[in-house]
Amino acid sequence: MSNESVQLIYPSDEIVKNAAVSGMDAYRALCAEAEADYEGFWAKRAREFITWKTPFTQTLDESNAPFFKWFADGKLNVSYNCLDRNVEAGLGDKVAIIFEADNGEVTKVTYKELLAKVCKMANLLRSKGVKKGDRVVIYLPMTIEGIVAMQACARIGAPHSIVFGGFSAQSLRDRINDAGAVMLITSDGQFRGGKAIPLKPIADEAFSMGGCESVKNVIVFKRTGGDVNMVAGRDEWLHDGLANQPETCEPEWVEAEHPLFLLYTSGSTGKPKGVQHSTGGYLLHAIMTMKWTFDIKPTDTFWCTADIGWVTGHTYITYGPLACGATEIVFEGVPTYPDAGRFWKMIQDHKATIFYTAPTAIRSLIKAADSNAAVHPKSYDLSSLRILGSVGEPINPAAWQWYYDNVGGGRCPIVDTFWQTETGGHMITPLPGATPLVPGSCTLPFPGIQFAVVDETGADLPWGQGGILVCKKPWPSMIRTIWGDPDRFVKSYYPADFQGKYYLAGDGAIRDADTGYFTITGRIDDVLNVSGHRMGTMEIESALVANPLVAEAAVVGRPDDLTGEAIVAFVVLKGARPTDPEAAKKIIKELSDWVGKEIGPIAKPKDIRFGDNLPKTRSGKIMRRLLRGLAKGEELTQDTSTLENPAILEQLKG
Numbered sequence: 238m239s240n241e242s243v244q245l246i247y248p249s250d251e252i253v254k255n256a257a258v259s260g261m262d263a264y265r266a267l268c269a270e271a272e273a274d275y276e277g278f279w280a281k282r283a284r285e286f287i288t289w290k291t292p293f294t295q296t297l298d299e300s301n302a303p304f305f306k307w308f309a310d311g312k313l314n315v316s317y318n319c320l321d322r323n324v325e326a327g328l329g330d331k332v333a334i335i336f337e338a339d340n341g342e343v344t345k346v347t348y349k350e351l352l353a354k355v356c357k358m359a360n361l362l363r364s365k366g367v368k369k370g371d372r373v374v375i376y377l378p379m380t381i382e383g384i385v386a387m388q389a390c391a392r393i394g395a396p397h398s399i400v401f402g403g404f405s406a407q408s409l410r411d412r413i414n415d416a417g418a419v420m421l422i423t424s425d426g427q428f429r430g431g432k433a434i435p436l437k438p439i440a441d442e443a444f445s446m447g448g449c450e451s452v453k454n455v456i457v458f459k460r461t462g463g464d465v466n467m468v469a470g471r472d473e474w475l476h477d478g479l480a481n482q483p484e485t486c487e488p489e490w491v492e493a494e495h496p497l498f499l500l501y502t503s504g505s506t507g508k509p510k511g512v513q514h515s516t517g518g519y520l521l522h523a524i525m526t527m528k529w530t531f532d533i534k535p536t537d538t539f540w541c542t543a544d545i546g547w548v549t550g551h552t553y554i555t556y557g558p559l560a561c562g563a564t565e566i567v568f569e570g571v572p573t574y575p576d577a578g579r580f581w582k583m584i585q586d587h588k589a590t591i592f593y594t595a596p597t598a599i600r601s602l603i604k605a606a607d608s609n610a611a612v613h614p615k616s617y618d619l620s621s622l623r624i625l626g627s628v629g630e631p632i633n634p635a636a637w638q639w640y641y642d643n644v645g646g647g648r649c650p651i652v653d654t655f656w657q658t659e660t661g662g663h664m665i666t667p668l669p670g671a672t673p674l675v676p677g678s679c680t681l682p683f684p685g686i687q688f689a690v691v692d693e694t695g696a697d698l699p700w701g702q703g704g705i706l707v708c709k710k711p712w713p714s715m716i717r718t719i720w721g722d723p724d725r726f727v728k729s730y731y732p733a734d735f736q737g738k739y740y741l742a743g744d745g746a747i748r749d750a751d752t753g754y755f756t757i758t759g760r761i762d763d764v765l766n767v768s769g770h771r772m773g774t775m776e777i778e779s780a781l782v783a784n785p786l787v788a789e790a791a792v793v794g795r796p797d798d799l800t801g802e803a804i805v806a807f808v809v810l811k812g813a814r815p816t817d818p819e820a821a822k823k824i825i826k827e828l829s830d831w832v833g834k835e836i837g838p839i840a841k842p843k844d845i846r847f848g849d850n851l852p853k854t855r856s857g858k859i860m861r862r863l864l865r866g867l868a869k870g871e872e873l874t875q876d877t878s879t880l881e882n883p884a885i886l887e888q889l890k891g
């Protein structure tokens with residue numbers, strides 16, 4: 238991109254004037270401040286934005302790098318910072334959550350009411366013996382109770398680990414087992430798109446697999462009214478448990494490094510890893526990004542459409558907005574029910590001012606709007622909006638432009654926020670009242686964040702040259718370790734390639750030759766991004782080979798207009814390769830359902846192809862590069878002379 242071809246889109250004077258970070262000079266000044274005194278930059282905000290029980294005296298402790306510590310001698314409580322201090326500041330009657338259920342029913346909860354709910358839940362957990370440091374797995378849909386459960390855990394210092402409601406029994410079992418959880422909080426079921434989907438029966442199945450023996454209590458929230466099996470002495474209805482709990486609860490004041498939560502995410506090898514986050518540093522970045530990336534103001538109505546099962550839901554639903562005393566919308570349902578105008582109608586009804594969603598959702602809504610004017614954003618009054626956001630995957634310029642023109646009416650900056658489960662909050666993102674925008678670019682690092690594009694040896698690459706995305710300095714909200722596996726933490730994120738000095742994001746990136754703006758070029762490991770959900774190819778392969786029909790499997794991604802990437806599986810069966818299309822169809826369905834059961838429906842391959850073998854080098858290595866080409870339907874022009882068995886390429890063409 239040269240300056241002639243790049244058209245920068247500038248924020249309006251109105252937005253710039255009122256923004257927390259107002260204009261590029263203000264952005265540069267913050268970056269310069271962090272450059273001049275890195276620790277001081279973060280310490281200043283940590284003192285200003287967080288209420289500490291015991292103030293910290295030490296900012297960054299690098300003595301045991303890469304296990305960095307931030308604000309280590311300070312004590313605080315996240316739930317206090319999100320709730321009590323807002324009530325104490327006079328916001329008790331302000332609406333904290335506008336909850337819209339799948340069926341359209343709206344419930345509003347004030348800060349005072351939310352605090353009381355969290356205290357009751359925290360008291361219930363304590364009454365069951367849950368104490369500081371105990372892990373609680375939460376397997377709940379998008380409901381007020383999900384947020385309350387997370388906040389209650391934070392209140393008593395029990396790290397939570399949310400398992401997304403779309404994950405299977407096996408996935409739930411593995412996470413409970415790895416975390417050694419003492420409690421599970423779940424619901425009878427969840428509503429999605431007008432249907433009631435069971436959850437508790439999945440939890441029962443997880444328990445029946447063995448390995449969940451650490452769980453002493455299961456709390457069940459009644460959401461759908463579906464039939465559930467309750468195990469005497471272990472399972473209890475939430476409403477029964479809450480019945481006599483007091484509405485006040487002294488918070489557990491924890492050290493800043495105390496783990497606030499674990500969140501499992503996919504890596505390139507092995508089982509999902511439990512990303513461990515801290516209390517103080519994590520909260521700081523949640524607040525700073527709410528203030529600077531979203532420019533949150535007391536008058537805003539903030540809406541992040543993520544699920545609490547993902548990190549975006551943690552930082553930008555459960556913690557960030559509440560820590561800033563904001564009013565936020567929480568949505569149970571799906572964007573296409575009762576029709577694809579649901580998001581736009583909700584923005585209109587609740588007068589949302591900041592809207593944060595994923596490119597996949599936008600792409601699917603573009604498609605729907607193109608064929609039905611009634612669900613086009615232009616059919617709704619979206620004039621309340623002032624800032625738009627995107628997260629989870631690269632947003633293609635066409636979708637960006639549509640979002641900008643049709644949802645934002647050409648007046649709302651789009652913050653394309655690049656970050657990861659491991660980073661806790663935004664890393665590279667425009668600031669709405671400062672950064673000129675370029676569709677498809679996440680632009681520049683958040684103030685203080687030291688991202689760079691380097692080569693395999695860690696040497697800086699010039700702008701215009703694609704390479705590996707690293708972060709050169711530790712930052713407060715970074716992953717602290719992988720739960721129970723510190724070696725894997727070091728290997729995954731601080732590899733020897735960079736002398737253990739740089740955080741390896743796992744993505745490739747390129748900086749524009751003129752502007753220095755970052756564009757993420759995609760994962761450089763075997764992690765796929767399907768509809769903004771992270772999936773390890775190895776995880777899906779392991780699930781496939783666990784099926785009795787399958788001898789071998791290789792999984793790759795291919796670009797998909799709607800989901801960003803789609804999963805393609807190449808499978809060698811133990812029996813003969815099906816040549817009859819009907820027989821093949823049957824096996825494809827069986828394998829796809831199997832993966833859905835092993836991991837969750839989001840991991841189901843879009844395309845399954847059979848071969849007598851997989852393309853391998855003479856040394857037996859699967860040639861994934863070839864498979865990626867085949868998956869895309871490319872004509873194979875590569876040299877296949879090193880292939881052991883070139884004939885099977887024909888079978889795998891699909």
Ligand code: WTA
Binds near residue numbers: 549629632656658
């Ligand atoms: C990708 C989600 C381009 C990236 C918050 C990253 C993005 C992975 C963007 C993390 C973006 C996320 N532009 N790519 N704005 N945001 N990604 O852990 O590959 O679910 O490494 O965190 O999503 O996914 P995760």
